[in-house]
Amino acid sequence: MKRQFKEKKRLFCQTFHVRVAGCRLRVKSIEFRSDLIATDRPTLVFLHEGLGCIELWRDFPKTLCEATGCSGLVYDRKGYGGSEKFEDPWPTDYLQKESLTYLPQLLKECNIDHTILIGHSDGGSIALITAAIHGNLVCAIITEAAHIFVEEQTITGIRKAVEAFETTPLKEKLTRYHKENTETIFYRWADRWLSPEFLKWNIERYLPKIICPTLVLQGCDDEYGTPAQIQGIVGHVSGPVYSKLIPDCRHIPHYQAKNAVLSEMTQFIKTIIS
Secondary structure, three states, X not given: OOOOOOOXXXXXXXXXXXXXXXXXXXXXXXXXXXOOOOOOOOEEEEEOOOOOOOHHHOOHHHHHHHHHOOOEEEEOXXXXXXXXXXXXXXXXXXXXXXXXXXXXXXXXXXXXXXXEEEEEOHHHHHHHHHHHHOOOOEEEEEEEOXXXXXXXXXXXXXXXXXXXXXXXXXXXXXXXXXXHHHHHHHHHHHHHHHOHHHHHOEOHHHHHHOOOOEEEEEEOOOOOOOHHHHHHHHHHOOOOEEEEEEOOOOOOHHHHOHHHHHHHHHHXXXXXXX
């Protein structure tokens, strides 16, 4: 009887800092060392939410990389986690600035010119804008709970988050990741979304420029947005688009419905790399 041997894929993770657009960003890479892994596969780049960081993705990036055989990159945006502080107030176009300045330069510094962007909440909005403007770098995008405009439900959800920050252990939890910058990060995010001038924020104009395949996910019970967000993305992008509302799920699909989201993302990515 002939014995068969299957090579075990070896996954390597390392955390380091990269200087991008005049600031120092903390980055985590997830890479395979195996002859069985195709070197031309796109890198999965994970873009965190408005209060997020590398650690708040938990083990999801590593699990998705293992499921698809793709390398990955996760990073803290300026002002978050272990990256350099952001001293100035956020402009109303802060998501556009991230998409047009910091992320493209980070990809260049890390020698990534073939990527699938995976963005949660604010990160999803960043993924959409980046794919629209830097389509040469992006072969597909996946969004979770992305916003393309401000809704009343968004405002209500953020007001509740402010109350939770001030009256529950939420502040203590976030302090584990953002240390002494926690209050600055939280109120800068909340105050920007609650400001009168931000009510007109809208990125729908970018969406027709997106020609790459797009997977749009959102929890049915998302406390920060209605299905109008997912419908707006589907209705405006020019490339092939797939969408799903995740049942029994709120604003963090990759955590609250991990298995379902992992399955959806894995199937989508495999259609891109096949």
